[in-house]
Amino acid sequence: TAERIKDQNPRDQFKSQLGFIFAAAGSAVGLGNIWRFPYITGTNGGGAFVLVYLICMLLIGVSLLLVEFTIGRSGKSNAIDSYRKIRKWAKWIGFLGFFSAFIFLSYYSVVSGWTVFYSIQSFFGLNGLAPDQMGNFFGAFISDPVKPLLYHGVFMALTVFIIIKGISQGIEKYTKIMMPMLFVLLIVLVGRSMTLPNAWEGIKWYLTPDLSKVTAGVWIAALGQVFFSLSVGMSGMVTYASYLNEKENLPKTSLIVSLMDSAVALLAGLIIFPAVFSFGMEPGAGPGLVFITLPAVFAQMPLGSLFSFMFFVLLAIACLTSSISILEMPVSYLIEKFKLSRMNASLLVGAIAYVLGIAVSFSFGIWGDVTFFGKGIFDLFDYFGSNISLPLGGLAAAILVGWFWGEKEAVAEVSNNGTIQGSIVKIWFPVVKYVVPIVIVLIFLSNLGILKI
Numbered sequence: 540t541a542e543r544i545k546d547q548n549p550r551d552q553f554k555s556q557l558g559f560i561f562a563a564a565g566s567a568v569g570l571g572n573i574w575r576f577p578y579i580t581g582t583n584g585g586g587a588f589v590l591v592y593l594i595c596m597l598l599i600g601v602s603l604l605l606v607e608f609t610i611g612r613s614g615k616s617n618a619i620d621s622y623r624k625i626r627k628w629a630k631w632i633g634f635l636g637f638f639s640a641f642i643f644l645s646y647y648s649v650v651s652g653w654t655v656f657y658s659i660q661s662f663f664g665l666n667g668l669a670p671d672q673m674g675n676f677f678g679a680f681i682s683d684p685v686k687p688l689l690y691h692g693v694f695m696a697l698t699v700f701i702i703i704k705g706i707s708q709g710i711e712k713y714t715k716i717m718m719p720m721l722f723v724l725l726i727v728l729v730g731r732s733m734t735l736p737n738a739w740e741g742i743k744w745y746l747t748p749d750l751s752k753v754t755a756g757v758w759i760a761a762l763g764q765v766f767f768s769l770s771v772g773m774s775g776m777v778t779y780a781s782y783l784n785e786k787e788n789l790p791k792t793s794l795i796v797s798l799m800d801s802a803v804a805l806l807a808g809l810i811i812f813p814a815v816f817s818f819g820m821e822p823g824a825g826p827g828l829v830f831i832t833l834p835a836v837f838a839q840m841p842l843g844s845l846f847s848f849m850f851f852v853l854l855a856i857a858c859l860t861s862s863i864s865i866l867e868m869p870v871s872y873l874i875e876k877f878k879l880s881r882m883n884a885s886l887l888v889g890a891i892a893y894v895l896g897i898a899v900s901f902s903f904g905i906w907g908d909v910t911f912f913g914k915g916i917f918d919l920f921d922y923f924g925s926n927i928s929l930p931l932g933g934l935a936a937a938i939l940v941g942w943f944w945g946e947k948e949a950v951a952e953v954s955n956n957g958t959i960q961g962s963i964v965k966i967w968f969p970v971v972k973y974v975v976p977i978v979i980v981l982i983f984l985s986n987l988g989i990l991k992i
């Protein structure tokens with residue numbers, strides 16, 4: 540019958556290796572790299588943080604990304620079923636990702652909407668404002684009850700549009716255009732920033748590690764950043780990898796994606812810090828760094844609106860290639876489990892996340908006083924998403940692979956039955972079995988405030 544024929548249709552797949560690399564790197568590169576990384580670096584002491592971040596990325600990040608890729612490609616179905624195929628209980632790792640995806644998508648889309656607004660505003664003269672008015676301007680915009688919802692809607696619609704088109708005609712096609720654009724814009728902006736007067740001060744502050752600043756807290760911050768930035772722990776990468784064929788070299792791909800992700804974060808720092816120092820601003824300004832400090836810098840620069848426009852377009856593109864990976868995760872499950880059409884599944888998840896996002900947006904304004912567990916709605920979502928759900932998902936996936944799946948099967952899958960060799964393949968399993976769980980438990984305890992460092 541029709542149902543059966545539909546079931547037997549081959550799943551959509553990434554058409555090329557490069558297409559998959561762009562899609563996965565697109566998922567990784569986003570607010571995490573361009574908005575979060577610079578301000579976390581700014582508040583954690585500069586160069587020392589950068590060094591620790593790179594160590595965590597290489598040791599933990601690459602391994603966990605490889606865990607998700609491996610589970611996805613071996614399962615060849617939505618994340619929940621991919622986990623279930625390894626151990627029955629492990630479907631709960633997938634369900635955790637499924638629910639977190641709604642939370643992530645809602646607030647990710649709200650903040651991404653801000654970047655769309657800032658792109659348009661830069662074009663039409665955000666730079667008419669004096670530098671010291673940027674804070675008020677930002678505050679007035681995000682607390683408005685209506686305006687941010689419009690941009691949240693535009694951004695969500697774009698995300699849904701791409702996902703309705705599917706894997707090869709949607710995700711692969713669009714990330715293949717957007718990622719190279721992003722790299723070009725990045726390089727132009729780095730060039731502009733590094734040639735500003737006194738740029739060197741910023742570069743020095745940013746890239747000279749002052750080892751006396753490496754505290755346990757810096758390690759924790761760096762690890763959390765690696766999780767968020769690489770999109771691991773929510774099974775988004777499991778989902779993407781489920782659309783891969785057997786030939787793909789997963790160890791190489793996870794290394795390339797991690798390197799691209801770190802490169803974009805490092806370049807974002809090279810845009811922001813030279814500019815911030817050149818204009819005598821504060822690198823440790825926190826989350827407002829990109830929306831308040833940077834526009835203030837642009838406002839004082841020749842051709843500032845042009846560079847401001849380029850920067851926020853860059854950020855919006857990076858957001859879009861990430862948000863589609865968040866949306867695809869639950870959509871793939873709804874399609875395969877409930878036989879929804881791709882269109883209906885995408886619209887359904889997009890609509891629910893949009894409504895949740897309204898609450899997130901209100902929490903910057905009219906619902907500013909609403910708190911749960913002592914946190915506003917945005918903070919609650921961000922805290923649950925980044926500090927609880929991602930580490931928990933990553934921990935569970937590492938335990939599943941290290942302690943249940945077992946070395947023989949896991950390594951056979953990672954190495955395409957022994958045809959791929961090399962140091963990543965060799966150290967991967969012991970790192971996943973021992974190092975990753977221990978380190979995540981440490982982050983976790985400290986985030987819950989149980990471990991005071």
Ligand code: PHE
Pocket residue numbers: 566567568569570571572643767768769770771773775861862864865
């Ligand atoms: N990695 C994305 C970023 O850096 C965020 C993200 C997290 C995407 C989890 C998917 C899953 O912005």
